[in-house]
Amino acid sequence: MENVLDLIFKRRSVRIFTKQKVEKETLIQLLQAAMAAPSASNSRPWEFVVITDKDTLSKLRSKLQYGKYNAAAAIVVCANLGIAANQSAYRFWVQDCSAATENILIAAAGMDLGTVWIGSYPKDNVMDILRETLAIPEDVFPLSLVFIGYPAEEVLPRTQYSEERVHWEQY
Ligand SMILES: Cc1cc2nc3c(=O)[nH]c(=O)nc-3n(C[C@H](O)[C@H](O)[C@H](O)COP(=O)(O)O)c2cc1C
Numbered sequence: 001m002e003n004v005l006d007l008i009f010k011r012r013s014v015r016i017f018t019k020q021k022v023e024k025e026t027l028i029q030l031l032q033a034a035m036a037a038p039s040a041s042n043s044r045p046w047e048f049v050v051i052t053d054k055d056t057l058s059k060l061r062s063k064l065q066y067g068k069y070n071a072a073a074a075i076v077v078c079a080n081l082g083i084a085a086n087q088s089a090y091r092f093w094v095q096d097c098s099a100a101t102e103n104i105l106i107a108a109a110g111m112d113l114g115t116v117w118i119g120s121y122p123k124d125n126v127m128d129i130l131r132e133t134l135a136i137p138e139d140v141f142p143l144s145l146v147f148i149g150y151p152a153e154e155v156l157p158r159t160q161y162s163e164e165r166v167h168w169e170q171y
């Protein structure tokens with residue numbers, strides 16, 4: 001097991017992938033990581049669309065201006081406020097779904113998979129593309145799309161620690 005900080009530094013955006021497919025078991029593990037994320041009042045407003053179909057991936061690539069990457073799989077992290085377990089906490093859905101997204105990225109780094117987060121919400125044009133391509137209903141909000149695959153480029157681990165951004169005790 002890698003040290004948790006090593007894993008966090010190792011998580012970098014990968015944008016070039018091999019053709020190797022990502023097994024369903026592996027995708028389920030990533031979904032388990034996602035659903036282990038913290039959420040406000042444990043509201044868990046998330047739903048996930050998992051894509052491995054080549055035609056659908058190719059459609060997404062052709063439509064997404066900033067998501068033209070050849071990954072073997074993708075997961076779209078969505079919020080469905082209607083299923084949120086705590087209706088007073090639903091306003092935190094962006095944070096909840098972002099935490100779930102980050103968990104996918106870190107877990108994938110630990111499995112030697114490459115990932116890149118493609119921003120969707122609050123960009124209406126990207127949300128429309130995802131809704132239209134993946135039959136996501138209007139009242140479900142796709143927050144992010146994560147491309148997942150085996151890396152065909154090397155990206156080096158790093159922290160971007162900057163002392164100037166830290167205020168100890170008081171701003
Ligand atoms: C909310 C969000 C939206 C992003 N959208 C895109 C995107 O549309 N296309 C892309 O190639 N990368 C996207 N990224 C990845 C960032 O460009 C990347 O995380 C950043 O440059 C830092 O590099 P690193 O991930 O290697 O640390 C996004 C990241 C976040 C958190």
